[in-house]
Each structure stands twice: as structure tokens, then as C-alpha cells.
Amino acid sequence: MSSKKELTDKIISLLRTLPKDRLNYYSSFKEVQLQRFQNLNSKDLDHNNVIDISEKDLRLQYDSLRDLVNDKYKNYYKLDDKLLKPKGNPIYYDRLLSSIKGERKETLWEAARTVVFGR
Template identity: 30%
Template sequence: MSSSQAVKDTAKKLVNLLEKCPKDRIPHLVSFKDVQMARFRRVAGLPNVDDKGKSIKERKPSLDEIKSIINRTSGPLGLSKEMLAKIQNKVVDEKFTEESINEQVRALSTIMSNKFRNYYDVGDKLYKPAGNPYYYQRLIDAVDGKKKENFFTAMRTVIFGK
């Protein structure tokens, strides 16, 4: 098996593992999972897909498009054609090896299996402290949007600690 084929195969393993990762609970502008999926799909030679599974065509802007954007903007951005060519040539393409991708596969599988959470398990003493046993559960409920506190219940919690 050639080295490029081995890199593609290990990248496919990483993409499959990334697909099994859960979605972020809190929506962000950019998701780690989505960025890594797009990055390693390109390495594996797989097409990029959207949330519904449809293929997305990825197209880099041409030198003429970049030049027209620069010409339309005011200020010191007007670069010569030679400078634009130098900039485009300096853009680094990522070079992956089979070992580097395998390291990422191992790290992601360790995270997904909760290896260190189980190894360094803390007891109920930290999750439910005696002074305020429902503190962390209220935080999780607030993040999940299950139960919202109003002003009066928040003041009761601050004053009485319950």
C-alpha cells in the first residue's frame, strides 16, 4: 500500500470517528466537529456534505477573483499580479503522515470513551457538596434550557443557599 493511500485510509477512519461525535450542546458560530470533518474529508478524498447529507462543491477563488476584490477595495491593498502569485504560492497545504493521523485517531477515541473521566473519577462529595447539593444540577439544567430560574427563585437561592 502506498503512503498516500495509507494516509487516505487513516483519514477515513478519523472521519468515521468524527461522525460519531455528538453535536455541541451549545450552538457556536463554528463547530470543532464540522471544521475537522471538512479538513479530513479533503485529505481522505471524500466529498464535503452538509447537514442533510448533500454534497457541497468546494471551490477556491481564482487569481482574477482575488485581484478584482483587491482592486475594488480602497487603501493599500492594491498588489501587483506577481505579489498575488507569490502570496498564493506561499499558502501552505497541510502534509499529513499516517502516524500523525493515527495519533489524532487515538486521541479522539480516548476522549470519546471518557478514559480519563473514568480513571480520575471524583465521587459524589464533589458533585453534590453538602452545603449546596443541587448547585451543579441547576447549572446543567440552565445550560440545557430545562429549568429557568426567575428573579425570586434566584434570590431565594442566594439568600438561603437552596
Template identity: 40%
Template sequence: MSQATKESAKQLVKLLEKFPKERVKHLISFKESQLDRFRPVAGIETGSASEQSKPSLAEIKDIINRTSGPLGLKKDLLKKVQEALPEEHFNDTQIQEQIRSLNAIMSDKYKNYYAVGDKLYKPAGNPIYYKRLHDEIEGKGKETFFTAMRTVVFGK
């Protein structure tokens, strides 16, 4: 791997570390998965001991190769899984594309370019619809059974 690729990967890792944490918890976060993907390319070791407790992609591949049938899986299925796991080889231009894309996402380029007006955020038929959804996701306003039924019946 070239030095330019390593330096570009270091830039990408620094940019990923500034990426905001996701509000909704998932099994795996975009930020963490991309950091795990590009740190080895940059030659950076992974962080804390708590991150070390999770198996890496290489360790999972090794487990699949060494075992005859973990979790009762058949050999042909294991072979298909092994073949589906990607072997990534990055070059400088690919990583620079990743950096440009991540910068565009972090600067809200497309959110500002494709601005949505109040006509869509506050439709005439139900102007507080999206505010109710947003409050429900944020945990601010909980609907009771009766308010939910009122919304279904009357549409407001």
C-alpha cells in the first residue's frame, strides 16, 4: 500500500471521528463500522479495550475457516458466506472520493441543495403531523390510546 493511500486514510479517519453519533441506536453504527474499516488502512490501531472485545471482520473470517460447522451451519453455506465477505483493496483516489462524500454529508450539502418547503413539512390537511412524529421519536410527547384513536378517527 502506498504512502499517499495511508495519508488519505488517516485524513478519512480524522474526518470520521468528527462525524456525529447516531441518535437512534442500531446493532452497528455507521461511524464505528467505517472507523473499523479504514483504521487498518491508515495504520492506526483500534482505540480502547472495550472496542477490542468485539470480534473484527478478520477474526470472524478466521473462525469461519477453522470450524467445520459453527451454530449448526452446513459447510456449503459457510463457503458461500466466506465468498461473500469482501476483500478490500483501496487506492488514493477511492479514499479521496470517500472523503469528498463524507464532507458533503457533514456539511448538509444535499439537504440545502434540495430544500423542502413548509408545504411538505406542514401539509394543509394535518399541519402538525410531522411535529407529532418528531416528538414521538425524540420522546417528548407520548400519545395515549385515546389520542391515537382520535387521530385515526378524525385525522388530526
């Protein structure tokens, strides 16, 4: 087995671990990239009849994806509560997330209140 094939396999299995998008966007990163690398894998990587991706570049793709999945930069540039619980509106992100996840829906009254007061 070529190491290019190994790398694409690793990328694919990493992509499979991604959670489904919380909202329905026009396109899903997970689905589109899975398809891309599966296509790449179905072609003969050893014989260069696919666009010529070097092993180094393929490895970089894998490394980047792995760093993103592992939250490397979220932890490296760690933010504190100053931005995550902003004093102008401390529950902003909690409310946003709970409605994205569908845990809680605002009532009409609460929604009207948000529009009037802005938070």
C-alpha cells in the first residue's frame, strides 16, 4: 500500500469523525471533503493519473485537518471570559448556542423583548 493511500485513508477516517452540522447550510464541509478524498482514493494514486498531489502536500492536508479537529488553535490562543461572556451581553453566546442546538426556543414575548432592547 502506498503511503499516499494511507494518508488519504487517514484523512477520510478523520473526516468521518466530524459531527454533523448543527444547522443546514448550503454546503457541508464534512460531506464535500469526504467525497473529494474518496474520489481521490478510488483513483490510482501510485500511477500519477490523478492530479499530481505530492506526498508532502497530502501530509500537510492531513496535519492541518488533525490540528483543526484537535482544537490546537483554540487552545493556543485561549480566550477568557472577557470575550466569551462579554459584559455588554453576558448570555449572548449561551442563548445563541442553545437555540442553534434547538434546546430552547424563544417565546414570542422574549423575541419581541430582544428586538426592543437589543439583548
